[in-house]
Amino acid sequence: MKRFLVRTFIGAIPLLLLVLGSLYYYFRIRPELTGDLGQLGKIAFGTEYDARIGKPLLADRMVSPYEPGAPVGRIVTIGDSFSQQEEKGYQNFLAHRLGEPVTNIRLIQGEAPEQAALDLLHDGFFDTLPEVKWVIVESVERALVDRCLKLAPDRTPEASPLLRDGDGPTGPESGNGLLGRAFRQSKDWMLLHTGLAASPVCSAALSRPCFTLPGRESTLYFYRDDLDRLSVSDDELAAVRESLRTLHDRFRERGIELFYLMAVDKYELYQHLIAENPYPQRLLGTRLRELDSLEFFIDPLPRLRERLDAGETDLYLGHDTHWSQKGAALAADLLCEKILDRETEQATTDDENRPNFD
Template structure:
């Protein structure tokens, strides 16, 4: 019996150790997403305390799904960068203007959705002056690859989708002992301390920066989503950027017929924004998306967010969250301020 217990203990000890490491350092919350996706140790658990005031702000903008207002200065349509709640750029905008936000579940493709709203009766019912069309850089080109400019959606259909949408809590990322995470995470954590410039968990890159002054936790590591790099083949193709620009110009004309002005807001990939600060760029291609888009003829109002935020990197820390793909409240305020300036000039 003693031998059995001893053998069982020797067998279970490594598994228990792996479990304790994973349980202690694994992040199972939706955000920070890069820590979770890359299987990195969550060693800066107090990192976001610096944003505590912004993360607890009152929400001033309206969501289409839970308001009856039919008039707003600005309609924001976008991905997760437009769904940051109380610390999002649209909430800072709403301190000055009335802002209506299209819920993410109503718009999986911002460009396609805007065409559908234009072809339907949305802008006949809702009085909007400006549309802010936002898309993260890595997905902007792909969002227009199979666009259907004739498709439409009516207000009745929107209402139906809203009513049928069940209340969904945050997706469950909770750590389960009986999963491959128990084995994978400790080894990934070890790699975090020993390796440089590598892809972790086949999803997130970890590269060394030239400085440790870009984030308030004083880390010299840049974590970024793999797609930021993998989608450069299309995003660095001038022909693809021209195609995107033509579609955005077409949307501008269609919105103008509704007395609405279009503001286009690409959100820079984290990799792109911090590219010049990466220590070893030998095998890392330079992103050209913003350079190409800046150079073409545009009929819409354009927010060059990369240029805007890049100018602040030397003086402001945490333009993007260290541990996440998204910009922080620091950047949200800068973006909101620029949109306000554009509107005032208009």
Template sequence: MKRFLNVLVLFCLPFVLFFVYGMFGYEKSGGDLNRLGKISISEHYRDTLLANDTLPKLWTNFSEIDRNLEKGPIDVLIIGDSFSNQGTISYYNFLASIITLNVFNFDYNAFNLGDYYNPIQLLFGIKNSGLIEEIKPKCIVLEIVERNVIEHFRNLDHNLQIDKAELKDRLYSPVIEPLAFPVRTFFNDIVLYYRYGFFYKFNDHAYESQVYKLAMSDTLFSSGIDDLIFFEKDLINMHNTITEQNIELFNDGMNMLNKELESIGINLIVLVCPDKYDMYQDYIVNNRHPKNPFFDILRSKNKTYDFIDTKTLFMPYLEKGIKDLYFADDTHWSPIASKIVAQELNKVIGQNE
């Protein structure tokens, strides 16, 4: 029996050591890329970045308008995606802290809008139903992440109507979250941490990861790693959607939308958030991937709407070596970039008053 136990211990020991080392080796910082790519980044990475950003909530969520969408006035209405879902470190909260107007954000997560929420579609829907004329903001900030711009516009139903009653019906009621399976997640994380970690040595997306990892010429993050990590769709959607013709159609569509909104006294501001790959592509060592031309093409088009050229806005900061414009462990920008965007929006909104 003793011999059997010794053999069992010897058999199990490598597996125990395997998981113990992985448990301490894979630090979870909380970012989506850290989670998807199993790339270890200190859990304290964000502490310094967020330490000085202690603003209270200064904006109003669209869903909070008395739960019947009748509170107001709405001066600035933000309609966007996950870049417009960053809470107190968001650009719209910083905007609300420096502007005298009321800032409202369409908190899409509070509504059942389907699996593939499209901020452009939402704006067209509330315009077509007459709801936008009823609430009549002074300006609308339409925010879209770069990799989804063309896909969202291409899938647009120009005639869809979303009225007040439908939005009220689509408000989520509080629900009890389903139970998670932490044990299963733990073992899966450790296995993928080792597997991806090994394959990243030979391939920039570990052959199967959703996250790319490429060496950079400059240290532009304070995370302790010198690599750029970004989401695979930055490249996939660039290859599949970024063409001169598609960007021309999008720009024409925004011009037409702006004309309709201007006729009822509303100013349209289009805010495209650069993909992380696009923002940092010039700093990648021996980059085997093509450059993303999206902003170069869109910048050259004639526009009647106000366009926030965030890439041009951010480049001087990168050239000065400013770190962490984007979170190292995430697809989203950090409070540093949020403040820059808020200041630019304040300037553009002020010029239109």
């Protein structure tokens, strides 16, 4: 009997360690996983940085999600996660710069903003919103080329890309669901921190502090997918330019001006400051800068890099893939300049075309 109990105890050790590890993860590590990179890579960045840098710089929110029947502003934005930062996002800063509200359209997860914008236009969505004069389509840099190459301007969509009620979880998870998720996450944490699984988060030492993340001021954390596309061929670039021109012209035909905002990838912005860079050089941003010849294309990279090289910290969040409120405000400044310039041009043209009865 004693031998049986000893063997049972020894056999239960792996399960006991797994349970103890899960409990440690859930109660000690999980609360410290801040930022999307912390969640993805199970990295305990802590809560101090998130609490400090996450405080909204603007006291009120002038950007609101689109709701059927609700008032819609002259400016509508359509984009990926960079367009879902609400009061901390570029739309809110733009709304304050212009002194008018901005309406943001949330998409079904995975929907390409470029295709979604054309689908909505094709379906007559904007025909029901004559107050809309400006549409801003935003796309993260690493997905821009492939999204544009797949753009189908004349397709008939099977369903609206708008995010409707019921597209996500409809209620709180059950106890079994929470327990299962906690177990899976603790397992992922153990695999990542024992080196048995490849992390989706890359890191590299920077030549100087670029963040105020405690203990990690000179470390760059970025999403591994930033390395998936390092450049673009001449033929691909020409096709991207044609797709964007088509997107712009389709909206202009309906009397709506469009701007296309590229959200720069974190690795793209900081790669030149990595000391002894173990990752391949990325030329994508340099090549995509050729799209600046499109008057509606907005590339924040040159201005972001100028501010970065001047010593600005936290242009992007240290523990996240997205730009900080500093970066969002910079993107808003670029958009504001473009919109005001275009409105001035339109006003001048209208004056020139107005009949003179003198």
